[in-house]
Amino acid sequence: MKGGLGGVMIILFLVFLGTGIYQVGPDEEAVLLRFGQYSKTVGPGMHWYFPRPIGRRYVVKTTKVYRVEIGFETVEIGPPARYQNIPEESLMFTGDENMIDVDFSVQYKISNLKDYIFNVKDQYETIKSASESALRQVVGSKGIEETLTIGKEGIQEETREKLKEILDSYGIGIMIIGLQLQDVGPPEAVMQAFKEVANAREDRSRFINEANGYRNDIIPNARGQASQMVNRAEAYKERRVKESQGDVAKFIKLSEKYSLGKEVTKTRMYLETMEKTMPGIEKIIIDPELKGSIINLIGGGVEANEKTNN
Incomplete structure (x- = not known):
């Protein structure tokens, strides 16, 4: 009887020890406790540790995300x-x-x-x-x-x-x-308001880009036109300066001639002016020393025209 009980005890003890066998997978680690205190950490493989209540183990996947x-x-x-x-x-x-x-x-x-x-x-x-x-x-x-x-x-x-x-x-x-x-x-309750704000920002960006494009187009054109106007003004200035210089030189020469023969120069200037102001018009030059009335001269001219017409 005692021998049979002893055998049972031995078998139970072996079974108890067998519960201490455990396996740790290749992606796992195990923490071992003895009487509730940390003992050690073991890696993958077959292991044995004290069964409960002496020992306790926690097997956790440590490579898992x-x-x-x-x-x-x-x-x-x-x-x-x-x-x-x-x-x-x-x-x-x-x-x-x-x-x-x-x-x-x-x-x-x-x-x-x-x-x-x-x-x-x-x-x-x-x-x-x-x-x-x-x-x-x-x-x-x-x-x-x-x-x-x-x-x-x-x-x-x-x-x-x-x-x-x-x-x-x-x-x-x-x-x-x-x-x-x-x-x-944004939260669901204000989603529509946020969309409207976002649309307004997009419109603002679009308007700014359009304005910048217009500016980039109009400013170079304005600068080009301004440059052309400046060039034309410079050319006009040069031309007017040269014309003025020519007029001055011409006036100086005329003044010199006038001082040499005042009456002749005066008459020539008068005749040239008449030619310029009344081109294509028949002109009659009357000698100041002409005897008789100017009306007789005009009358003689009328009679001559009538004879020619007849």
């Missing part, structure tokens, strides 16, 4: 995938006091399994809360236009750096692989 979603939750992977928005996580204020709706995700891997298991109670919620806090700080320092357009990459990088600082201070034992803004936009 984990994902935390903030502002939304994946309802169905799909395809097509379906998501559910979580406004209390996604709604936040920008630096210029505008409200914006931001959904983003964080990808991470476990870098230190011991720290990951023992330093925080709920790893997922800790990472999620820290990620949301980091993004709110960064978005709160940016304007809404920057957040919606050209500033997304910068926001991602700044948030990632800030999140790394927070998690490193916790000693959580993870490595951030990536942080991705999934969807950034």
Whole structure:
């Protein structure tokens, strides 16, 4: 009887020891505890460790990329995938006091399994809360236009750096692989107003471009016309100066001739002026010394015309 009981005890003890055999996969690590205290971390392969209640083990995939979603939750992977928005996580204020709706995700891997298991109670919620806090700080320092357009990459990088600082201070034992803004936009309630503002900005940009195009077209033309006018004025000035110089030279010569023969010069100038002012008109020159009346001369001319007509 005693021998049979001893054999049973031995078998039970062997079974107890057999429960300490476990396997760690190629993408896993295991943390071992003895009487509730950390003992060691082991890698892939077949292992044995003290069974419960003496020992305890936690086997975790350490090469897997984990994902935390903030502002939304994946309802169905799909395809097509379906998501559910979580406004209390996604709604936040920008630096210029505008409200914006931001959904983003964080990808991470476990870098230190011991720290990951023992330093925080709920790893997922800790990472999620820290990620949301980091993004709110960064978005709160940016304007809404920057957040919606050209500033997304910068926001991602700044948030990632800030999140790394927070998690490193916790000693959580993870490595951030990536942080991705999934969807950034105005809240649903003010979507239409944002669209109208965006359209107004586009119209403003278009008007500015059109005005710049008109300016770039009209200014060179105006400069060309101004240059032509200046050139014509310069040419006119040169011509007038030369004409004036010629008139002066001509007047000097005429003055010299006039001083030599005043009456002759005066008569010649008078005759030249008459030719210029009354071209093509028959002219009668009367000698001042002519005897008799000028009327007789005119009468004689009329009679001569009548005889010619007859």
